[in-house]
Amino acid sequence: GESVGLHLPTLSVQEGDNSIINCAYSNSASDYFIWYKQESGKGPQFIIDIRSNMDKRQGQRVTVLLNKTVKHLSLQIAATQPGDSAVYFCAEIPTGTASKLTFGTGTRLQVTL
Amino acid sequence: NAGVTQTPKFRVLKTGQSMTLLCAQDMNHEYMYWYRQDPGMGLRLIHYSVGEGTTAKGEVPDGYNVSRLKKQNFLLGLESAAPSQTSVYFCASSDSRRIAYEQYFGPGTRLTVT
Numbered sequence: 001g002e003s004v005g006l007h008l009p010t011l012s013v014q015e016g017d018n019s020i021i022n023c024a025y026s027n028s029a030s031d032y033f034i035w036y037k038q039e040s041g042k043g044p045q046f047i048i049d050i051r052s053n054m055d056k057r058q059g060q061r062v063t064v065l066l067n068k069t070v071k072h073l074s075l076q077i078a079a080t081q082p083g084d085s086a087v088y089f090c091a092e093i094p095t096g097t098a099s100k101l102t103f104g105t106g107t108r109l110q111v112t113l
Numbered sequence: 114n115a116g117v118t119q120t121p122k123f124r125v126l127k128t129g130q131s132m133t134l135l136c137a138q139d140m141n142h143e144y145m146y147w148y149r150q151d152p153g154m155g156l157r158l159i160h161y162s163v164g165e166g167t168t169a170k171g172e173v174p175d176g177y178n179v180s181r182l183k184k185q186n187f188l189l190g191l192e193s194a195a196p197s198q199t200s201v202y203f204c205a206s207s208d209s210r211r212i213a214y215e216q217y218f219g220p221g222t223r224l225t226v227t
Contacts, residue, residue: 009153034215041220041221042218042220042221043117043203043205043218043219043220043221044156044203044216044218045218046215046216046217049215089155089156091155100158100161100171101156101158101216102172103155103156103157104155105153105154105155106154106155
């Protein structure tokens with residue numbers, strides 16, 4: 001069936017470097033794509049979203065890129081910090097599902113000093 | 114402003130026992146959700162509510178019931194717990210006046226069924 005998935009389960013990045021977390025999706029009919037961050041022992045926290053008619057959106061130290069041709073979503077974190085260590089989930093809202101999120105399986109980002 | 118709170122934080126049940134998980138939010142949000150999270154998997158939607166007195170099934174509703182008698186509370190019930198329901202349960206809420214996918218999550222309830 002339709003699914004949202006991730007390429008890598010764990011990503012290790014040195015402090016100060018840029019991080020790129022990737023996500024593949026298979027549902028072409030989604031209105032929004034969203035990235036969430038989940039720190040150990042906590043609930044997910046909204047990071048940034050992108051509407052399906054956009055290619056790029058920037059936030060504070062984060063950029064989300066959407067490539068609809070290959071159904072690929074990425075989250076770029078600039079100057080990665082130890083506080084960025086967490087599991088990152090991509091999620092999508094399929095059209096007509098009234099804000100119900102479909103989550104991917106998550107990528108763990110480990111920031112090394 | 115506490116945001117989204119969940120009670121209890123941890124619970125161990127025996128197979129066949131029942132329990133209710135309580136979710137409360139103080140942000141006056143219309144939408145509320147219950148998810149479960151299993152190791153190596155993303156969150157899966159169990160049930161959700163778009164307003165007081167309304168509930169709807171999500172992706173994995175079997176074995177669970179919910180009630181939204183008050184706008185600020187969303188209860189998740191397990192009538193007869195099974196080991197397959199061992200998981201971490203998250204409640205979330207969102208504001209229908211804004212983009213509803215910006216969901217605010219509680220800290221989670223870790224449930225073990227033996």
